[in-house]
Amino acid sequence: MYIKLIQPKMLKRPMDTDIKLHMAPPLGLLTIMNLMRGEHKVVLENENIQNICYDDKPDLVGISVTVDALPRAIAIAEKFRRQGIPVVAGGIHITTATHMIPPDSFDVLCVGAAEGTWPQIVKDFHDGCLKPLYRCEKPLCGTDIVPPAYDAVKPEEYLYCNVVHTSRGCPFRCDFCYNSGSEQKYINREIEAVIADIRAVRSKHIMFIDDNFAGNVKWTKEFLRAITPLKIKWNAAISINAAYDEELLDLMKESGCQGLFIGFESINPSSISDVHKVQNRTDGYERAIKAIHDRGIMINASLVFGLDGDTVDTFDATLDWIVRHKIETVTSHILTPYPGTALYERMKAQGRIVTDDLSLYNTANVVFKPANMTAQELYDGYIRIYKQIYSFKNIIRRMPERKDQRAAYLAFNLLYRKFGKFSDFLCKCISYKRIGIWGEKLSRYL
16 A cells, blocks of 8 residues: 655745755654554655655545645645545644534544554555544553654755654643644653664764653653763753753753753743743743853743734833843744634634734734734744844844854854755755754854
8 A cells, every 4th residue: 555645835934944844853743653663664755855645546535734824735735536536634633623624624534642542544445444533532641652764864855864853742731722622632752662663864963853852740750861871962842841840951061961941931020921831931031041051051032922912012021021031042023823723712712813824824924903002013033033033133142151052052143044945055055964064063062
Protein backbone atom coordinates (compact mmCIF):
# COMPACT_ATOMS: atom_id res chain seq x y z
CA MET A 1 0.00 0.00 0.00
CA TYR A 2 1.25 3.49 -0.89
CA ILE A 3 0.65 6.26 1.70
CA LYS A 4 1.47 9.89 0.96
CA LEU A 5 1.88 12.34 3.87
CA ILE A 6 1.64 16.08 3.21
CA GLN A 7 2.63 19.19 5.15
CA PRO A 8 0.74 22.18 3.62
CA LYS A 9 2.69 25.36 3.06
CA MET A 10 2.60 27.77 5.97
CA LEU A 11 1.80 31.46 5.54
CA LYS A 12 4.66 33.74 6.52
CA ARG A 13 4.23 36.61 8.94
CA PRO A 14 5.57 40.10 8.08
CA MET A 15 8.93 39.42 9.76
CA ASP A 16 9.41 35.92 8.31
CA THR A 17 11.60 34.91 5.39
CA ASP A 18 11.86 31.56 3.65
CA ILE A 19 14.24 30.52 6.43
CA LYS A 20 11.11 29.99 8.50
CA LEU A 21 9.78 27.54 5.89
CA HIS A 22 13.01 25.55 5.95
CA MET A 23 13.56 25.69 9.71
CA ALA A 24 12.98 22.03 10.68
CA PRO A 25 11.33 18.85 9.38
CA PRO A 26 7.73 18.00 10.46
CA LEU A 27 8.18 15.51 13.27
CA GLY A 28 4.48 14.63 13.45
CA LEU A 29 4.41 13.32 9.89
CA LEU A 30 7.78 11.64 10.35
CA THR A 31 6.27 9.81 13.32
CA ILE A 32 3.44 8.50 11.13
CA MET A 33 6.01 7.48 8.53
CA ASN A 34 7.98 5.48 11.08
CA LEU A 35 4.76 3.97 12.43
CA MET A 36 3.59 2.69 9.04
CA ARG A 37 6.62 2.17 6.80
CA GLY A 38 7.41 -1.31 8.04
CA GLU A 39 4.52 -2.71 6.00
CA HIS A 40 3.79 0.08 3.53
CA LYS A 41 5.48 2.50 1.17
CA VAL A 42 5.31 5.93 2.83
CA VAL A 43 6.35 9.22 1.18
CA LEU A 44 6.40 12.66 2.83
CA GLU A 45 6.00 15.87 0.83
CA ASN A 46 6.52 19.18 2.64
CA GLU A 47 4.97 21.94 0.52
CA ASN A 48 7.16 24.50 2.30
CA ILE A 49 10.15 23.15 0.39
CA GLN A 50 8.77 21.21 -2.60
CA ASN A 51 5.80 21.01 -4.91
CA ILE A 52 3.16 18.38 -4.22
CA CYS A 53 2.93 15.64 -6.80
CA TYR A 54 -0.72 14.88 -7.65
CA ASP A 55 -0.05 12.27 -10.32
CA ASP A 56 1.65 9.33 -8.58
CA LYS A 57 -1.58 7.63 -7.46
CA PRO A 58 -1.16 6.97 -3.73
CA ASP A 59 -3.71 4.69 -2.12
CA LEU A 60 -4.19 7.00 0.86
CA VAL A 61 -3.20 10.61 1.63
CA GLY A 62 -2.63 12.09 5.08
CA ILE A 63 -2.47 15.85 5.67
CA SER A 64 -1.27 17.59 8.83
CA VAL A 65 -3.44 20.63 9.60
CA THR A 66 -2.82 23.77 11.65
CA VAL A 67 -5.54 26.42 11.82
CA ASP A 68 -4.06 28.85 9.28
CA ALA A 69 -3.24 25.99 6.89
CA LEU A 70 -6.78 24.57 6.89
CA PRO A 71 -7.90 26.39 3.71
CA ARG A 72 -4.81 25.18 1.88
CA ALA A 73 -5.25 21.64 3.25
CA ILE A 74 -8.83 21.54 1.94
CA ALA A 75 -7.65 22.65 -1.51
CA ILE A 76 -4.96 19.96 -1.57
CA ALA A 77 -7.45 17.31 -0.42
CA GLU A 78 -9.89 18.25 -3.17
CA LYS A 79 -7.34 17.49 -5.90
CA PHE A 80 -6.70 13.99 -4.57
CA ARG A 81 -10.35 13.26 -3.85
CA ARG A 82 -11.28 14.09 -7.44
CA GLN A 83 -9.08 11.13 -8.38
CA GLY A 84 -10.92 8.88 -5.95
CA ILE A 85 -8.06 8.91 -3.43
CA PRO A 86 -9.27 9.14 0.18
CA VAL A 87 -7.71 11.87 2.32
CA VAL A 88 -7.11 11.72 6.09
CA ALA A 89 -6.75 15.03 7.95
CA GLY A 90 -5.07 15.15 11.35
CA GLY A 91 -2.93 17.44 13.44
CA ILE A 92 -3.52 19.95 16.21
CA HIS A 93 -6.37 21.87 14.56
CA ILE A 94 -8.33 18.75 13.64
CA THR A 95 -7.92 17.45 17.19
CA THR A 96 -8.91 20.71 18.90
CA ALA A 97 -11.68 21.94 16.60
CA THR A 98 -13.09 18.69 15.21
CA HIS A 99 -16.65 19.97 15.33
CA MET A 100 -15.73 23.06 13.30
CA ILE A 101 -14.17 21.38 10.27
CA PRO A 102 -16.34 22.13 7.19
CA PRO A 103 -18.37 19.04 6.22
CA ASP A 104 -17.04 16.93 3.36
CA SER A 105 -13.64 18.65 3.39
CA PHE A 106 -11.85 15.35 3.98
CA ASP A 107 -12.77 11.69 3.91
CA VAL A 108 -11.43 11.00 7.40
CA LEU A 109 -10.73 13.13 10.48
CA CYS A 110 -7.99 11.80 12.74
CA VAL A 111 -8.36 13.08 16.31
CA GLY A 112 -5.50 12.64 18.74
CA ALA A 113 -2.22 10.79 18.58
CA ALA A 114 -1.16 8.96 15.43
CA GLU A 115 -0.10 5.93 17.47
CA GLY A 116 -3.71 5.45 18.56
CA THR A 117 -5.36 6.10 15.21
CA TRP A 118 -3.30 5.41 12.11
CA PRO A 119 -2.90 1.63 12.45
CA GLN A 120 -6.70 1.28 12.58
CA ILE A 121 -7.20 3.76 9.73
CA VAL A 122 -4.90 1.76 7.46
CA LYS A 123 -6.45 -1.55 8.49
CA ASP A 124 -9.98 -0.31 7.80
CA PHE A 125 -8.91 1.13 4.45
CA HIS A 126 -7.46 -2.25 3.51
CA ASP A 127 -10.67 -3.97 4.61
CA GLY A 128 -12.85 -1.50 2.72
CA CYS A 129 -14.61 -0.12 5.79
CA LEU A 130 -12.98 3.30 6.29
CA LYS A 131 -14.88 5.45 8.81
CA PRO A 132 -15.21 9.26 8.76
CA LEU A 133 -13.76 9.75 12.25
CA TYR A 134 -11.02 8.06 14.24
CA ARG A 135 -10.23 9.11 17.76
CA CYS A 136 -7.35 8.03 19.99
CA GLU A 137 -9.46 6.62 22.80
CA LYS A 138 -6.72 5.10 24.91
CA PRO A 139 -4.49 7.52 26.85
CA LEU A 140 -0.91 7.10 25.70
CA CYS A 141 1.97 6.35 28.01
CA GLY A 142 5.61 7.08 27.37
CA THR A 143 6.36 3.66 25.87
CA ASP A 144 3.60 4.11 23.25
CA ILE A 145 5.28 7.07 21.58
CA VAL A 146 6.94 6.23 18.26
CA PRO A 147 10.12 8.13 17.31
CA PRO A 148 10.25 10.12 14.05
CA ALA A 149 11.82 8.60 10.94
CA TYR A 150 14.96 10.74 11.15
CA ASP A 151 16.71 8.70 8.47
CA ALA A 152 14.10 9.88 5.93
CA VAL A 153 15.00 13.56 6.42
CA LYS A 154 17.02 15.24 3.67
CA PRO A 155 19.46 17.52 5.54
CA GLU A 156 19.99 19.83 2.56
CA GLU A 157 16.33 20.89 2.76
CA TYR A 158 16.35 22.15 6.35
CA LEU A 159 18.29 24.60 8.46
CA TYR A 160 18.04 22.33 11.51
CA CYS A 161 17.50 18.58 11.57
CA ASN A 162 18.54 18.31 15.23
CA VAL A 163 15.00 18.56 16.63
CA VAL A 164 13.87 16.14 19.34
CA HIS A 165 10.76 15.91 21.51
CA THR A 166 10.74 14.54 25.06
CA SER A 167 7.01 14.82 25.75
CA ARG A 168 3.51 15.35 24.39
CA GLY A 169 1.11 18.05 25.53
CA CYS A 170 1.32 20.50 28.43
CA PRO A 171 0.10 20.27 32.04
CA PHE A 172 -1.39 23.77 31.85
CA ARG A 173 -4.59 24.94 30.11
CA CYS A 174 -4.08 28.61 29.21
CA ASP A 175 -7.23 29.95 27.50
CA PHE A 176 -5.55 31.03 24.25
CA CYS A 177 -3.52 27.84 23.78
CA TYR A 178 -4.60 24.84 21.72
CA ASN A 179 -4.06 22.76 24.84
CA SER A 180 -7.07 24.47 26.48
CA GLY A 181 -9.33 22.66 24.01
CA SER A 182 -7.46 19.37 24.03
CA GLU A 183 -8.08 16.30 26.14
CA GLN A 184 -4.51 15.10 25.69
CA LYS A 185 -2.69 14.55 28.95
CA TYR A 186 0.90 15.56 29.44
CA ILE A 187 3.22 12.58 29.09
CA ASN A 188 6.96 12.13 28.95
CA ARG A 189 8.75 9.66 26.76
CA GLU A 190 11.11 7.00 28.07
CA ILE A 191 14.48 8.60 28.79
CA GLU A 192 16.41 6.00 26.81
CA ALA A 193 14.13 6.55 23.80
CA VAL A 194 14.88 10.28 23.84
CA ILE A 195 18.61 9.61 24.13
CA ALA A 196 18.32 7.26 21.13
CA ASP A 197 16.79 10.15 19.15
CA ILE A 198 19.59 12.48 20.25
CA ARG A 199 22.06 10.00 18.84
CA ALA A 200 19.97 9.51 15.70
CA VAL A 201 20.14 13.19 14.68
CA ARG A 202 23.95 13.05 14.86
CA SER A 203 24.43 16.50 16.34
CA LYS A 204 26.03 17.96 19.43
CA HIS A 205 23.44 20.73 19.49
CA ILE A 206 19.84 19.66 20.18
CA MET A 207 16.63 21.64 19.97
CA PHE A 208 14.00 20.12 22.23
CA ILE A 209 10.67 21.19 20.73
CA ASP A 210 8.20 20.23 23.44
CA ASP A 211 5.29 22.45 24.38
CA ASN A 212 6.77 22.38 27.87
CA PHE A 213 10.15 20.74 28.37
CA ALA A 214 9.81 20.97 32.17
CA GLY A 215 6.15 20.01 32.49
CA ASN A 216 7.13 17.22 34.89
CA VAL A 217 10.04 18.59 36.89
CA LYS A 218 10.92 15.26 38.53
CA TRP A 219 11.24 13.60 35.10
CA THR A 220 13.15 16.55 33.67
CA LYS A 221 15.75 16.46 36.45
CA GLU A 222 16.27 12.74 35.90
CA PHE A 223 16.59 13.31 32.18
CA LEU A 224 19.09 16.16 32.58
CA ARG A 225 21.28 13.96 34.78
CA ALA A 226 21.15 11.28 32.09
CA ILE A 227 22.21 13.58 29.23
CA THR A 228 24.95 15.45 31.09
CA PRO A 229 27.60 12.86 30.11
CA LEU A 230 26.66 13.32 26.43
CA LYS A 231 28.29 16.80 26.43
CA ILE A 232 25.66 18.33 24.16
CA LYS A 233 24.41 21.90 23.82
CA TRP A 234 20.65 22.35 23.85
CA ASN A 235 17.68 24.73 23.80
CA ALA A 236 14.10 24.16 24.92
CA ALA A 237 10.78 25.79 25.80
CA ILE A 238 9.66 25.93 29.41
CA SER A 239 6.96 27.63 31.45
CA ILE A 240 8.18 30.40 33.73
CA ASN A 241 7.44 28.50 36.94
CA ALA A 242 10.35 26.16 36.18
CA ALA A 243 12.74 29.10 36.54
CA TYR A 244 11.98 29.29 40.27
CA ASP A 245 13.56 25.85 40.83
CA GLU A 246 17.24 26.48 41.56
CA GLU A 247 18.21 22.81 41.35
CA LEU A 248 16.51 22.46 37.97
CA LEU A 249 18.32 25.51 36.59
CA ASP A 250 21.66 24.19 37.86
CA LEU A 251 21.03 20.85 36.13
CA MET A 252 20.06 22.66 32.95
CA LYS A 253 23.32 24.58 32.96
CA GLU A 254 25.42 21.51 33.78
CA SER A 255 23.81 19.47 31.00
CA GLY A 256 24.50 22.08 28.31
CA CYS A 257 21.51 24.42 28.18
CA GLN A 258 22.20 27.50 26.05
CA GLY A 259 18.78 29.11 25.81
CA LEU A 260 15.20 28.84 27.00
CA PHE A 261 12.05 29.88 25.17
CA ILE A 262 9.64 31.16 27.85
CA GLY A 263 6.02 32.24 27.50
CA PHE A 264 6.03 35.46 29.53
CA GLU A 265 3.11 36.56 27.28
CA SER A 266 2.57 39.88 29.08
CA ILE A 267 4.10 42.09 31.75
CA ASN A 268 0.57 43.18 32.73
CA PRO A 269 -0.86 41.12 35.65
CA SER A 270 -4.48 41.67 34.58
CA SER A 271 -3.74 40.46 31.07
CA ILE A 272 -2.22 37.26 32.43
CA SER A 273 -5.09 36.52 34.81
CA ASP A 274 -7.69 37.07 32.09
CA VAL A 275 -6.47 34.03 30.18
CA HIS A 276 -5.89 31.78 33.21
CA LYS A 277 -2.14 31.48 32.76
CA VAL A 278 -1.86 30.38 36.36
CA GLN A 279 1.82 29.45 36.21
CA ASN A 280 2.86 33.05 35.45
CA ARG A 281 3.39 35.58 38.24
CA THR A 282 4.52 38.90 36.81
CA ASP A 283 5.96 39.94 40.18
CA GLY A 284 8.39 37.01 39.88
CA TYR A 285 9.61 37.72 36.35
CA GLU A 286 12.63 39.74 37.42
CA ARG A 287 13.82 37.04 39.84
CA ALA A 288 13.36 34.34 37.21
CA ILE A 289 15.26 36.30 34.56
CA LYS A 290 18.13 36.96 36.94
CA ALA A 291 18.33 33.29 37.95
CA ILE A 292 18.50 32.23 34.31
CA HIS A 293 21.02 34.88 33.28
CA ASP A 294 23.20 34.19 36.33
CA ARG A 295 23.72 30.69 34.91
CA GLY A 296 24.72 31.97 31.50
CA ILE A 297 21.49 30.86 29.82
CA MET A 298 19.88 33.14 27.25
CA ILE A 299 16.15 33.85 27.00
CA ASN A 300 13.77 33.91 24.05
CA ALA A 301 10.68 35.65 25.44
CA SER A 302 7.29 34.87 23.90
CA LEU A 303 4.98 37.89 24.16
CA VAL A 304 1.31 38.24 23.20
CA PHE A 305 -0.27 41.61 22.46
CA GLY A 306 -3.98 42.34 22.46
CA LEU A 307 -4.96 40.71 25.74
CA ASP A 308 -7.87 42.44 27.43
CA GLY A 309 -5.63 44.24 29.91
CA ASP A 310 -3.49 45.73 27.12
CA THR A 311 -3.67 49.34 25.91
CA VAL A 312 -1.65 51.32 23.38
CA ASP A 313 0.77 52.09 26.23
CA THR A 314 1.55 48.39 26.63
CA PHE A 315 3.93 48.37 23.67
CA ASP A 316 6.29 51.04 25.01
CA ALA A 317 6.17 49.58 28.51
CA THR A 318 7.00 46.13 27.16
CA LEU A 319 9.86 47.44 25.02
CA ASP A 320 11.34 49.18 28.06
CA TRP A 321 11.03 45.91 30.04
CA ILE A 322 12.73 43.88 27.29
CA VAL A 323 15.67 46.29 27.02
CA ARG A 324 16.02 46.83 30.76
CA HIS A 325 16.27 43.08 31.42
CA LYS A 326 18.48 42.42 28.38
CA ILE A 327 16.14 39.79 26.97
CA GLU A 328 18.25 38.26 24.21
CA THR A 329 15.51 37.45 21.71
CA VAL A 330 11.78 38.01 21.47
CA THR A 331 9.01 36.18 19.61
CA SER A 332 5.93 38.39 19.56
CA HIS A 333 2.38 37.56 18.56
CA ILE A 334 -0.99 39.20 18.15
CA LEU A 335 -3.48 37.42 20.40
CA THR A 336 -5.23 34.83 18.25
CA PRO A 337 -8.35 32.98 19.47
CA TYR A 338 -7.80 29.58 17.87
CA PRO A 339 -11.09 27.77 17.13
CA GLY A 340 -11.79 25.14 19.75
CA THR A 341 -9.97 26.97 22.55
CA ALA A 342 -11.56 28.50 25.63
CA LEU A 343 -10.61 31.98 24.39
CA TYR A 344 -12.37 31.45 21.05
CA GLU A 345 -15.55 30.21 22.69
CA ARG A 346 -15.62 33.22 25.03
CA MET A 347 -14.97 35.76 22.28
CA LYS A 348 -17.48 34.11 19.96
CA ALA A 349 -20.14 34.37 22.66
CA GLN A 350 -19.25 38.05 23.14
CA GLY A 351 -19.53 38.76 19.40
CA ARG A 352 -15.86 39.75 19.19
CA ILE A 353 -14.69 37.41 16.40
CA VAL A 354 -14.55 39.52 13.23
CA THR A 355 -13.50 37.02 10.56
CA ASP A 356 -13.82 33.33 9.81
CA ASP A 357 -10.96 33.41 7.29
CA LEU A 358 -8.70 30.92 9.06
CA SER A 359 -5.71 31.77 6.87
CA LEU A 360 -5.49 34.96 8.97
CA TYR A 361 -5.19 33.01 12.24
CA ASN A 362 -1.38 32.97 12.28
CA THR A 363 -0.74 35.42 15.19
CA ALA A 364 0.09 38.22 12.74
CA ASN A 365 -3.43 39.49 12.06
CA VAL A 366 -6.16 40.99 14.25
CA VAL A 367 -9.13 38.62 13.95
CA PHE A 368 -11.11 39.91 16.97
CA LYS A 369 -12.23 43.17 18.55
CA PRO A 370 -9.60 44.30 21.10
CA ALA A 371 -10.92 45.57 24.43
CA ASN A 372 -8.84 48.71 24.93
CA MET A 373 -7.51 49.75 21.53
CA THR A 374 -8.54 49.60 17.90
CA ALA A 375 -7.58 46.72 15.62
CA GLN A 376 -5.30 49.07 13.66
CA GLU A 377 -3.59 50.26 16.84
CA LEU A 378 -2.95 46.65 17.85
CA TYR A 379 -1.51 45.72 14.46
CA ASP A 380 0.62 48.86 14.21
CA GLY A 381 1.96 48.34 17.73
CA TYR A 382 2.84 44.72 16.94
CA ILE A 383 4.84 45.73 13.86
CA ARG A 384 6.43 48.72 15.59
CA ILE A 385 7.71 46.85 18.65
CA TYR A 386 9.26 44.17 16.46
CA LYS A 387 11.19 46.82 14.52
CA GLN A 388 12.23 48.58 17.72
CA ILE A 389 13.43 45.40 19.44
CA TYR A 390 15.69 44.60 16.50
CA SER A 391 16.92 48.13 15.83
CA PHE A 392 20.71 48.56 15.99
CA LYS A 393 20.34 50.69 19.11
CA ASN A 394 18.34 48.12 21.04
CA ILE A 395 20.41 45.18 19.83
CA ILE A 396 23.41 46.91 21.40
CA ARG A 397 21.49 47.82 24.55
CA ARG A 398 20.39 44.20 25.02
CA MET A 399 23.88 42.77 24.48
CA PRO A 400 24.58 39.96 27.01
CA GLU A 401 27.00 40.76 29.81
CA ARG A 402 28.85 37.49 29.19
CA LYS A 403 31.30 37.77 26.30
CA ASP A 404 31.00 34.07 25.45
CA GLN A 405 27.31 34.60 24.55
CA ARG A 406 27.74 37.55 22.22
CA ALA A 407 28.56 35.66 19.01
CA ALA A 408 25.37 33.57 19.21
CA TYR A 409 23.36 36.61 20.30
CA LEU A 410 24.54 38.74 17.39
CA ALA A 411 24.12 35.89 14.92
CA PHE A 412 20.44 35.54 15.80
CA ASN A 413 19.62 39.22 16.19
CA LEU A 414 21.44 40.34 13.07
CA LEU A 415 21.46 37.40 10.66
CA TYR A 416 18.05 35.93 11.44
CA ARG A 417 16.05 38.99 12.48
CA LYS A 418 17.65 42.24 11.35
CA PHE A 419 19.04 40.97 8.05
CA GLY A 420 16.89 37.89 7.59
CA LYS A 421 16.34 38.48 3.88
CA PHE A 422 20.08 38.54 3.22
CA SER A 423 20.60 35.40 5.30
CA ASP A 424 17.83 33.67 3.38
CA PHE A 425 19.61 34.63 0.14
CA LEU A 426 22.80 33.03 1.48
CA CYS A 427 20.93 29.87 2.46
CA LYS A 428 19.57 29.56 -1.07
CA CYS A 429 23.02 30.10 -2.58
CA ILE A 430 25.01 27.93 -0.20
CA SER A 431 22.27 25.53 1.11
CA TYR A 432 20.28 25.52 4.33
CA LYS A 433 22.23 22.50 5.50
CA ARG A 434 25.60 24.27 5.31
CA ILE A 435 24.34 27.40 7.07
CA GLY A 436 22.84 25.19 9.77
CA ILE A 437 26.18 23.39 10.20
CA TRP A 438 27.97 26.72 10.59
CA GLY A 439 25.45 27.71 13.24
CA GLU A 440 25.98 24.43 15.05
CA LYS A 441 29.76 24.82 14.98
CA LEU A 442 29.40 28.33 16.38
CA SER A 443 27.33 26.98 19.26
CA ARG A 444 30.02 24.47 20.23
CA TYR A 445 32.37 27.25 21.21
CA LEU A 446 29.87 28.98 23.47
